[in-house]
Amino acid sequence: MRLSYSADIKIIQVPCTGRVDILHLLNAIEDGADGVYVAGCLEGECHYIEGNLKARRKVAYVKKTLVELGIEPERVEMYNLSSAQGARFAQIANEMAARIKALGPTPVQAPLVKNHTAA
């Protein structure tokens, strides 16, 4: 469809969002991602029956954990769309990118190394 959407998105393909684990989302945040979203099939249309439902529960768990850690839960989100919905895919990408831009960079930063002492 050659639709443009935010270039700030790194796409990782999985056979089903049921494959996405809590640890994947937390590692992304730990490694400096400003936001992570999971785009799964429409509910009731998962080829593997319930993978997208499980993903939604995992995203909810990660949101709860982020709140406990003092990080905005809006940085992690679950979306549902059909693989035929190209325009919706682009819309979600732009929506999430805009949301993260509004939230600002991730509060999880590696400490800047200011003074290098030569070995």
Place this chain on the structure above:
Amino acid sequence: MIVADRKSLEEILAMVAGNTKILILGCKGCVTVCNVGGLKEVEILAASLKIARKKAGTPLDIDINVLERQCDTEYVAQICESVNDYDAVISMACGVGPQFLSEMYKTQVFYPGVNTTFFGGATQHGVWEERCAGCGTCGIHMFGGLCPIARCAKSLLHGPCGGSSKGVCEVNADTECIWDAIVRKKMELGQLEDLMGVRGLKDWTSARDGGPRRSIREELVQGNI
């Protein structure tokens, strides 16, 4: 099996606030079965703590390991070479684990990562309920296979109290009145007579009330206890 719930991240972070290198030690026993202290949960806790400390600007170096069980010195001994390399160790096992670890490694600090709660089983995926209070004198056969010691808020032995209403315990609307269930079951089986007699006083000395307990299989003990 033994069921536990993970402590809050706030509480765990407070425990290791002054540390820079820790070990999180899981257990493949009960806490794996109730999804609170197995490999996956240990990894999730490690990631969560690292995120918190990275955000605070005081990074925490975390190693992870999972023992077969932490209630056996044979397995606890397996970490002898590295255990003292850490500022502290968080044990995700039930209350037995951190204690066995503390007894073997006297100079190391072991924090409990979970709150151990009860003996129970999974009634559905993700939900565990208490079934046993470890009273030491099991008599569930006298109550149709249901235990009023563990499942009645007052551990009554002769029937429901006045607070039992519509099969629900007055303590909590989510708690079924086990006496309601016991009486119904006995009625359905035509054995209500079994509940009619007055039982003798329960001997609570075999329970926690009698002090810390010990269980011995003499045929297995080598040497002296």
